[in-house]
Amino acid sequence: MLEEIMTKNKTNKFMLMGAAGLLSILIMIAVMAINHVTPFGNRNLLASDVGAQYSPFLTMLQHMLKTHTLSLYSFNVGIGSNLVALISYYLMSPFNLLLIFFKSSQVPIFITLVIILKIGLSAVAMNYFLQRHFETQSWATVLFANAYSLCGFVATNYFNLMWLDSLIWLPLIITGVDQLYRNRKFGMLFGWLSVSIITNYYLGYMTCIFVGLYAVYLVFANREETQSIKSTLKNAWSFIGKVLQIGILSALTSMVVLLPTALEMFKTAKVNTNQNLPWNQFGLDILTQLGMGGTNFNSHLVHAPTIYSSLFVALLVLFYFVHPAISRIYKRTALVMLLVLLLTMWITPLNLVWHMLQEPVGFPFRNVFFYSFFAVMLAFQVWQAGIRQITGKWRWLIPGGLIAALSVGFVAAKWGPKLTDGGIPIENVDTLVKLTINCGYVVVLTIVLFWLSKRVAQVVLVGMVAGELFANFYSGMHGFQFGNQANYERQYQKETMQFQPVANTSNLVRAISKNRNINVALQRYRNYNDSALFNFSDVSSYTSTLTVQDIDLLNNFGAYVRNARRVSNMGLVNPMSAILGAKYNVTTKGAVHRIPEYQGTGMTVPVAFTKVSGKQPFISDNLNDIMTSLDNKNTKFIMLPKVIDQVTDLKTRSRYHYQHVERIKINRTGKLYLDAQSYGINYGRTTVNGKPLYNFRKGTRRFYLIGHFRKGQTVIVKTRARDRTNKRIRFVMLNNQNIRKTLKQHPSAVIRKVGNDSHLQFKIKANSGQYYYLPIPIDSGWHATVNGKSVELKSVLGGLTAVPLTSGTNQVKLAYQAPGIKAGLLLSLLGLIGFGWLEFRNRKRS
Known part of the structure; x- marks a missing residue:
């Protein structure tokens, strides 16, 4: 009973x-x-952080699980990232x-x-x-x-x-x-x-x-x-x-x-x-x-x-x-x-x-x-x-x-x-x-x-x-910005096919993507994590685990930093992209074009290269310093056209109360860039020959293509700035031919992934005293050997990696182990032992 x-x-x-x-x-x-949300309708929940972060990261995790390539490091998040924090935070x-x-x-x-x-x-x-x-x-x-x-x-x-x-x-x-x-x-x-x-x-x-x-x-x-x-x-x-x-x-x-x-x-x-x-x-x-x-x-x-x-x-x-x-x-x-x-x-x-x-x-x-x-x-x-x-x-x-x-x-x-x-x-x-x-x-x-x-x-x-x-x-759920699931599936398949030439292969190669096909299926999607979504390597990222080092580094290269969690490849010019190991540009419609300046992912560099800070206020100065360190001839890589500035104090309450009318005389046919420091100008009040500039957040650091002009043309830029002298901005033209020629003089290796992104290896010939510059973030988790001998990695350009080489052929291997994981495992074992001891004592007393 x-x-x-x-x-x-x-x-x-x-x-x-x-x-x-x-x-x-x-x-x-x-x-x-x-609400017609999938699978009960044709809407999906890809709004806010779901669309911007969870969906791309879940898709990345799914790919790792299905292909048995689960790793604690990935080049599909930003410029390369330790995944432990991202996994524990999101996945x-x-x-x-x-x-x-x-x-x-x-x-x-x-x-x-x-x-x-x-x-x-x-x-x-x-x-x-x-x-x-x-x-x-x-x-x-x-x-x-x-x-x-x-x-x-x-x-x-x-x-x-x-x-x-x-x-x-x-x-x-x-x-x-x-x-x-x-x-x-x-x-x-x-x-x-x-x-x-x-x-x-x-x-x-x-x-x-x-x-x-x-x-x-x-x-x-x-x-x-x-x-x-x-x-x-x-x-x-x-x-x-x-x-x-x-x-x-x-x-x-x-x-x-x-x-x-x-x-x-x-x-x-x-x-x-x-x-x-x-x-x-x-x-x-x-x-x-x-x-x-x-x-x-x-x-x-x-x-x-x-x-x-x-x-x-x-x-x-x-x-x-x-x-x-x-x-x-x-x-x-x-x-x-x-x-x-x-x-x-x-x-x-x-x-x-x-x-x-x-x-x-x-x-x-x-x-x-x-x-x-x-x-x-x-x-x-x-x-x-x-x-x-x-x-x-x-x-x-x-x-x-x-x-x-x-x-x-x-x-x-x-x-x-x-x-x-x-x-x-x-x-x-x-x-x-x-x-x-x-x-x-x-x-x-x-x-x-x-x-x-x-x-x-x-x-x-x-x-x-x-x-x-x-x-x-x-x-x-009122006001939710639903996505369209049928469109999403269709556009996802389309973009996957478009990204096939640049998808994560056995070699470390990046692509700077502007592809926006998936955006028609979603509301207010900004593509920060497309590399995680479509399994390729870029530099953009939107995550709460983004490091200060990576943000500053990419910003110094010209990438647009919206806040402490978001960095976009917008602003990266071809030479900078190539130096970061990007082989391809992907257009908004999905067309894939090789970057002319790309010679390989990384290159052999002299000691002078390792001394470049990469932290100049102007992005063009960072590019010039990098190229000058690779060239022992007085080659010109950037040019500053003549500018006549007319200033008016509008006497408004706005911090950007000085109106500047800049008359720029083009002395060489080519592309003209605006190089603006932080708190430089109010982009929303900036026009080029009467046409409004893209409206970035005011005061953000930018390296922006104004347009292509012929020699002898005059370009009129009207803008608002904080100071009368307008020293926080400059106008720049690049000598891409000299840049390509100089980069070509420095041999590159094919960086191969062994199993997953946590293991890299390559072979390169070098002279005594040279380094191999690798466009991956310096991290204490990376351990390198050259010809079987452990070497100490060097931080270059404000947070990237250089491997010291020996004279002759160098067989280089790198392996990543997340810092703290061994000590964490030991502490976890101590915790289990401590619990076991308490449980034993408790049962003994009972």
Whole structure:
């Protein structure tokens, strides 16, 4: 009999978990189908970071998995990149292994399906937690699990699919904390916390903070009413200490990923925080997030914390504090926990602690799902205690208070002070309509909770809450810039064929691509990561793991740097491209042309070349220094035409208040370039012979082709600058014939890849004292041998690589090993050993 009961309970447990996951999946399918998102329609989710970063990187990973060329280094990201940080930041989700079942052109379909799958599994995990934490198998666990899996954080950030894994692990981790508190077993906490940190170290770090807060909450919520704080902490020190131990061991076990990732991320530009940030992060506009439609895609970069987890949950959380069956100690502790979670988002320094002391660039309050988790937990506790035990006056006062809060929030968002970050307001289309719907919903919900029969109320609640979660998610997708999946597949196949001549082969060769065919299928796509998408080597990149060295290096060569995460090949002239190892130019329509200056990837160079800093203020000076170091004759490589400058001070408030009219006399037929330093000119106010110049961001460093002119022509450039002398810009013409001739004098080798991008080898003849210049970023992970003997690589041109050669034939081999990976593996083993020792001691004591 007992065995039958246990079997039945186990069946009910899994049925409830399955129902929770299925309901989330059905709601998500409905949302995607109504929005015609692939595979339920012809739209895809390739907007924002999904199109710019996740899709290209997932496609790159898929290619590596299918061709068995998985590597920790790739020339398909920027000018060459250690992939450990990129993989751990974007690609560590175990669900990405499902990519092998899709074609490259179907990656957008995979993205939709994996988002739905992760949200469904979040509901399963939350349902498991609720059953274990409250020791119940109530049907209501299905409803509350969905309030978590479809909370405001998910409805706003679902397309940041790398974050969704953390919502699956969180309920399992907190179940582990409960297990440690109740019966001193810590295997579950250790295992799932380690998984959380490894699969997404960023949200894994936040999860560790929340685990600490939750452990303290457990201690104080379960203390005796008369027990002092000091006594409580003393009695619970063993538990808190064990939580700290497990947290440290989990972090230690994750070091095989964390350490090499940290060493690489320290090289990025994310080291300084804006000192002028406001002390508070949001205002009363946060109250809009209690209800449906508080935010959508138009405000996804700047908004108040998305604390939504259904109005049903919000109402029950308020009832929590007046419920007669819930003790005062529980109420006080819960209130403190909620306030801590809210205040640490509101107060800027504390919010920065959650975000690793870095101000989020868009997608703010990435820790808000912890609030939703805790709110759902409290709401379910009220449900378990019996919602109809609430006394008469509170049945209307609490809903009335929620309606008042919603009203204040929508009014504040529409007409009150806006968010402090850049003065960008929350998007609230049809504010009055949204407010009316939310308030009406609260009234109907109150009637259902208190005045319908229980059986009818249960059926109605399922429909109402599911409908509410659907409506909020659907509203959250308003303004999304969908791509066209049919066009994407067609253009992807077309571009793949066009890139075949330059696709990643067994040799290291780059192509400077301007191909824009794929753009017709997407909105606002900027092609930064096309090399990852189509499997070839370029120099452009858009990633949070871009190093400062690579940004500065490419900018000194003329590449356009938009910010600390984006660098584009726009601005690279043929000679600079050739020096960076680019053999081909790919036009906007996909035509492939060989770069005339290209003689090979790298070349033998004299000692003088290794002394060129490559850090001159003018890009043309960097080119001239490089070419002069390769030539011992006084050859001219750049020419500066005569310029007559007429200046007018417009006396405006703009920093660029000097208007310059430059008359340039062309003394040689050829191409004329504008070479502008940082803060040089306002491109939006610049014209060439009356025609507007391409409107770059004002003040950015540029090396830009103005046009092709004949000898004797006069070119008139009208522009705005910061200073009267206009010393930050110059006009340049290149002597490409002399450049080609000089480059040809320096022999090049065929750089072969051995298996993948982590291993290179080549053979070259050299004279004594020469180096082989390799256009790959200098990195301590590269180890080189020449004729079997280890050699020390030299940094040249501000961050590229030179290999010292010997007289005669040189057999050169290079191998890459991510810095810190061996030490990280050792630390991970120590973490596992430490856990094993704790587990052994625990079992021995038991």
